[in-house]
């Protein structure tokens with residue numbers, strides 16, 4: 570995911586006076602103590618959930634009205650647009666990434682790569698795929714701090730039409746044309762397809 574600075578978020582974080590530092594390098598607190606969950610994690614969870622719902626709705630609508638091949642257009646043309654709209658609206662940069670990407674623009678950076686691997690390991694240890702999340706404040710060489718949050722995206726039945734092991738010919742043809750380096754296939758229901766990834770500068 571590419572980084573752009575969104576001033577609005579700085580204002581939002583300042584306004585709520587959130588102390589982010591105690592969560593550096595630690596997983597988000599467990600759900601059973603919601604009163605202790607920091608507000609920026611609750612906000613990130615909500616933003617990821619709404620972004621995911623908007624994508625799924627657009628996708629389902631397109632598939633209902635023209636099959637999976639039609640759905641590809643929505644993913645191709647609208648996923649980025651919906652992400653940009655949400656980023657603007659929420660004041661937090663939001664996107665999707667994966668260990669196996671279809672669109673190379675969604676390739677993970679080093680931090681995202683580490684978190685995606687951590688999600689796979691946690692899933693292998695029995696954590697439910699749909700509750701995997703991670704948050705941290707990271708600092709670059711110049712001391713610039715960024716709040717980052719990721720939430721796992723499990724593969725549902727709908728997803729394997731375009732990300733599964735056997736893909737129907739019409740869909741396959743369209744995918745080949747648009748994504749010559751597509752790696753986002755071979756997934757089974759229940760696998761981790763990827764993650765939502767959110768980032769915001771910390772003032």
Ligand code: HEC
Nearest residue numbers: 637640641644645665667670671672675728731753762763
């Ligand atoms: C109609 C075909 C289609 C279906 C169904 C579909 N996807 Fe995709 N998916 C795509 C396309 C096309 C892209 C590339 C979008 C782009 O260019 O940014 C993509 C990209 C993604 C990405 C971003 C990472 C990457 O690989 O570039 C994730 C995550 C993802 N899909 C998850 C899912 C999940 C979860 C489902 C099921 C709820 C699903 N997809 C269903 C076609 C589909």
